[in-house]
Amino acid sequence: ETGVTQTPRHLVMGMTNKKSLKCEQHLGHNAMYWYKQSAKKPLELMFVYSLEERVENNSVPSRFSPECPNSSHLFLHLHTLQPEDSALYLCASSQERGQFYEQYFGPGTRLTVT
Amino acid sequence: AQSVTQPDIHITVSEGASLELRCNYSYGATPYLFWYVQSPGQGLQLLLKYFSGDTLVQGIKGFEAEFKRSQSSFNLRKPSVHWSDAAEYFCAVGAWNNDMRFGAGTRLTVKP
Numbered sequence: 001e002t003g004v005t006q007t008p009r010h011l012v013m014g015m016t017n018k019k020s021l022k023c024e025q026h027l028g029h030n031a032m033y034w035y036k037q038s039a040k041k042p043l044e045l046m047f048v049y050s051l052e053e054r055v056e057n058n059s060v061p062s063r064f065s066p067e068c069p070n071s072s073h074l075f076l077h078l079h080t081l082q083p084e085d086s087a088l089y090l091c092a093s094s095q096e097r098g099q100f101y102e103q104y105f106g107p108g109t110r111l112t113v114t
Numbered sequence: 115a116q117s118v119t120q121p122d123i124h125i126t127v128s129e130g131a132s133l134e135l136r137c138n139y140s141y142g143a144t145p146y147l148f149w150y151v152q153s154p155g156q157g158l159q160l161l162l163k164y165f166s167g168d169t170l171v172q173g174i175k176g177f178e179a180e181f182k183r184s185q186s187s188f189n190l191r192k193p194s195v196h197w198s199d200a201a202e203y204f205c206a207v208g209a210w211n212n213d214m215r216f217g218a219g220t221r222l223t224v225k226p
Contacts, residue, residue: 043216099146099208105157
């Protein structure tokens with residue numbers, strides 16, 4: 001595997017379910033990101049991890065819970081979601097956190113909340 | 115904080131025609147500017163970036179972009195569009211000690 005991978009690619013869940021999204025990067029990067037992509041809206045940065053430490057949480061509801069057990073893996077735990085949470089969730093990584101470093105994106109998980 | 119505006123939600127061009135996608139940013143100092151492309155069902159891929167120096171930057175797939183400080187713009191261009199260029203294009207701006215901010219994207223349709 002190369003680059004940034006995400007599983008599952010598609011997820012349908014009810015509002016009372018609990019599920020997790022997984023991201024793995026094979027690039028040796030130290031920073032990882034979760035973004036939410038909704039139709040016709042800019043990408044929304046949700047969480048940033050640098051060296052496995054959460055450094056930013058952009059007022060994301062607590063029903064989204066990130067976890068970064070090591071610099072290669074990032075999870076997004078989901079529970080009691082709302083229909084408006086349906087979106088494409090993108091994971092990205094960069095060599096370090098900061099504006100100098102390009103981000104490499106995974107293909108995303110298409111989430112539908114019913 | 116920095117912000118990005120992509121004025122065109124959707125653009126249609128004929129194959130072989132030239133292309134220009136607009137991007138305007140808001141930031142008080144020198145920004146770090148990026149263009150990404152997203153094909154259907156895929157993540158974002160970096161096309162090119164500007165940090166400093168020559169204001170005309172070359173990227174992959176025959177794309178280029180020009181930084182114009184006076185207009186706060188970083189427009190993406192391609193002299194001759196191919197059908198495979200149909201995708202969504204995102205402009206992004208990075209700023210000192212801040213993470214990247216993305217525009218809402220411009221969807222490009224290429225007519226045969």
